[in-house]
Structures are given as C-alpha cells and as structure tokens.
Amino acid sequence: MNGVTHSILRVLEHLQERGDEVLVIAPSTSDADVLDVVHGAFVHRLPSVPLAGYTNVRVALGGVYRVKRILADYAPDVVHLASPFVLGWRAAQAAHQLGIPTVALYQTEVPSYAARYGVPFLENWAWNRVENIHLLASRTLVPSTFALHQLRGRGILRVGMWRRGVDTARFAPEKRDDVWRASVAPGGERIIGYVGRLAVEKQVEDLAVLADIPGTRLVIVGDGPQRAALEEALPNAVFTGFLGGEELARAVASFDLFVHPGEFETFCQTIQEAMASGVPVVATGRGGPLDLVENSRTGWLYEPGDLAGLRRHVMDLTGDDAKRRAFAAAAHASVQGRTWPALCAELVRHYRSVIAEQPITGIETKRGATL
Known part of the structure; x- marks a missing residue:
C-alpha cells in the first residue's frame, strides 16, 4: 500500500458507483489471497518479478x-x-498505436530515486523515460504545483492539476485514543x-535528530526494506509495522505532531491524513508538501x-501546547471539502x-468502458 495504490482504489470505487x-x-x-475483482474492476495480471532490493x-x-x-x-474509451x-510505458505505446486516448498520472519522482539507491548514472535515462511517456500521453495530471513546474520545465505542456482527496470521516480528531x-x-x-513506507527515498533515518528531544516519543508506522536498519538507527523509537483501516486512523489522530522528511514527494497523502486528524505537520519544503503545509x-x-531546522521546528511545537493546538485546528480546517467523490468526478x-479531443480511429471502443 502506498499513495498511488490508495488513489487507484478510490478511483475504482467511484467508477463502480458510476456503473463504468x-x-x-x-x-x-x-x-495467494489477492483478488481478481476489486471494486467491480477485473484485474488482468501479467507475469512479474520482484524488484531487486524491494521484493514487495x-x-x-x-x-x-x-x-x-x-x-x-x-x-476501452480511455486508458x-x-x-x-x-x-x-508499454501501455502508453500500445494505446497510442491503437488510437486510444490516455490520461497519465505523474505521481512518483522515479528519476530522483536513482541517487538514493546508489545508481545516480541512471537519473538522466529515467528522466528520458518519464518525458517519453508524458509526451505520448493525451494529457498528464500532476498532484502539486511543484510537479507541474517540474514537467513543464522539461517540455511536457499537456499538463493539468489533479490533487488527491482525503477521507475526513475516517481521519478525524475524534479518533484520538x-x-x-x-x-x-x-x-x-x-x-x-x-x-509511510520504510524505504530509502523516504529518508526516515533523518528522524534520528529528534531521538533525544526531552519528553517526546518517536513512533514509526509502516513497513518496508529499511525497517531493520531503521530499528537499529532509532533504538528508542516505537515501530508499529503496517497499519490500515481504523487502526491507522486511530494512530494518526493520537499523534501530537506528524513529521515527514522525504524530499521526493509529488504530493504526500499522509500529510493530508494527519491534517484531517487534527495533527500539525513538519515536513521538507520541496514537492507536494509546499502546497499542503502553510508555514x-x-x-x-x-x-x-x-x-x-527539522529539530528546531519539532521542538517549537512539542514544547508549546497552545501553539500546537492552534496549528492543529488550522490544519484540520484546511483539508475539509477535499473529498474523494469531488476529486474523482x-x-x-x-x-x-x-x-472528445481524440480523432476517430480504426478501433471501435465500448461506450462507457474505462481503463
């Protein structure tokens, strides 16, 4: 489970309700327990291999x-x-050859992961791949102004904004336990x-600078290939493992402060969920957080x-109950109205x-079929 998967599931729910x-x-x-039908959508699975170093x-x-x-x-009518x-990338080429319009979502800054994973020489190749995909797509949608400027700066002009919704019933201050x-x-x-995921690109190890702040406890929710290394680097932190559903909502609402040190977030859904839960945020000033967190x-x-600076801001909010409560109230108010039904519509x-913009081609599409 990650931000991409989460948004796909919400879209599938919406399309199912529409009857698509x-x-x-x-x-x-x-x-072995994975479903072949999810929210009414049939899942066609292709043979695959695990990614080296991240088998999930x-x-x-x-x-x-x-x-x-x-x-x-x-x-389909659209891909x-x-x-x-x-x-x-294969689907973009296939759809283009068939004359089927495509909507491509730029949700992951894959090229910037290269240096974090020790292969900086692949960054240019990865950006070339990203550019080829989005130049071929009928339209690209990005979740933040940072991502919008990033792609336009690379010559990708058919770009629009599509942010992410948040479930304000599930993530709410009342879930504090x-x-x-x-x-x-x-x-x-x-x-x-x-x-979040415990992976190299999330930079969770940066939270070590918070380990000795008096009167605080660091709690890490999530799992991934870096968990063992992080448990060694942060021996006083509590690692809960992966949490979902109401367990996750209860944990987030029970935080006093949410931190996110990752520099490569095109959006950062967990920030929205924390804010909906009435929890103020300290995050890196790059990417998606720039749109979500108001200094x-x-x-x-x-x-x-x-x-x-990370440590200083955390100490500021953990050491001042009145300021933290004021920030929490403002954070909660700022995400109201960002519902998934509105965003999916x-x-x-x-x-x-x-x-409507796609010229008529030789392939006959099914009315109301989407992919």
Whole structure:
C-alpha cells in the first residue's frame, strides 16, 4: 500500500458507483489471497518479478505487443496510466498505436530515486523515460504545483492539476485514543509520528535528530526494506509495522505532531491524513508538501537537508501546547471539502475531455468502458 495504490482504489470505487466497466492491468503478485475483482474492476495480471532490493514491488514482464492485444480485445474509451514507468510505458505505446486516448498520472519522482539507491548514472535515462511517456500521453495530471513546474520545465505542456482527496470521516480528531497513546508512550510523552513506507527515498533515518528531544516519543508506522536498519538507527523509537483501516486512523489522530522528511514527494497523502486528524505537520519544503503545509499556520516546512531546522521546528511545537493546538485546528480546517467523490468526478471530466479531443480511429471502443 502506498499513495498511488490508495488513489487507484478510490478511483475504482467511484467508477463502480458510476456503473463504468473497468479493467486493471497490473503485475502479478506472490500473494495467494489477492483478488481478481476489486471494486467491480477485473484485474488482468501479467507475469512479474520482484524488484531487486524491494521484493514487495514487482515489475511486469512482456512487451508492448502483449499490452496492445489486451487493449485491442477490451476496446476501452480511455486508458488511465497510474504512475507509469515500466508497464505504463508499454501501455502508453500500445494505446497510442491503437488510437486510444490516455490520461497519465505523474505521481512518483522515479528519476530522483536513482541517487538514493546508489545508481545516480541512471537519473538522466529515467528522466528520458518519464518525458517519453508524458509526451505520448493525451494529457498528464500532476498532484502539486511543484510537479507541474517540474514537467513543464522539461517540455511536457499537456499538463493539468489533479490533487488527491482525503477521507475526513475516517481521519478525524475524534479518533484520538488515550489507551493507544499510553501503549506507545507510557510516560505521557508527546508523540512525534511518521507514517509511510520504510524505504530509502523516504529518508526516515533523518528522524534520528529528534531521538533525544526531552519528553517526546518517536513512533514509526509502516513497513518496508529499511525497517531493520531503521530499528537499529532509532533504538528508542516505537515501530508499529503496517497499519490500515481504523487502526491507522486511530494512530494518526493520537499523534501530537506528524513529521515527514522525504524530499521526493509529488504530493504526500499522509500529510493530508494527519491534517484531517487534527495533527500539525513538519515536513521538507520541496514537492507536494509546499502546497499542503502553510508555514506558521498548519505546520512548518524546513529546507531540504536542514536537519537542525527539522529539530528546531519539532521542538517549537512539542514544547508549546497552545501553539500546537492552534496549528492543529488550522490544519484540520484546511483539508475539509477535499473529498474523494469531488476529486474523482474531476478526474472523470478529464477522461471525457481527452475522449472528445481524440480523432476517430480504426478501433471501435465500448461506450462507457474505462481503463
């Protein structure tokens, strides 16, 4: 589970409620319990292999022809490319060859991961791949102004904004749980929380600068390939593992402060969820957080790499109950109205727009079928 997957599930729910036919093409998984139908959408799984160093991420095998055959048989009205890079690149080419309009979502800053994973020489190649995908797409949607400027600066001009919704019923201040708080901070410490994948690009190790702030307890929610290394680097932190559903909502609402040190977030859904839960945020001043966090009102942003600034802002809010409560109230108010139904309806309007703009081709599409 990550931000991309979460948004896909919300879109599938919306399309199911509309009565659309939906096909999802995705890599296979080793999980025997995985469903073949999700929110009314049939899932066509392609053979895949685990990504080296991160086995929970799988890369689909096969070429463009295989995806083209699937699309030709299904004949969708539009192809939705969710954070495309490997399988999505094949789908972009296949749809283009078939004359099917595409909406591509730029949700992951893959090229910038290269240096974090020790292969900086691949960054230029990765940017070339990203540019090729989004230049081929009928329309690209980005979740933040940072991402919008980033792609336009690379010559990708058919770009629009599509932000992300947040479930304000699930994530709410009322979910705060004193019993849960006592289980992770039995001494009544202020709880500094992080939620997300424990992967290199999230830079969770930066939170070590918060480890010795008096009267606080660091709580890490999530799992991933870096967990063992992080548990060693942050011996006094509480690691809950992956939490979902109401467990996650209870944990987030029970934080006193939410921190996110990652520099490569195109949006950062967990920040919105924390704010909906009435929790102020300290995050890196790059990417998606720039749109979500208002300095000195809903939280603090610090310059990338300025870990002293991170510590200073955390101490400011954990040490001042009145300021923290004011920031919390402002954070909660700032995300009200950002519902998933409203955002998904906006996405459907983008589908309709690219369908209307697409010239008539030789492939006959099914009315109301989306992918």
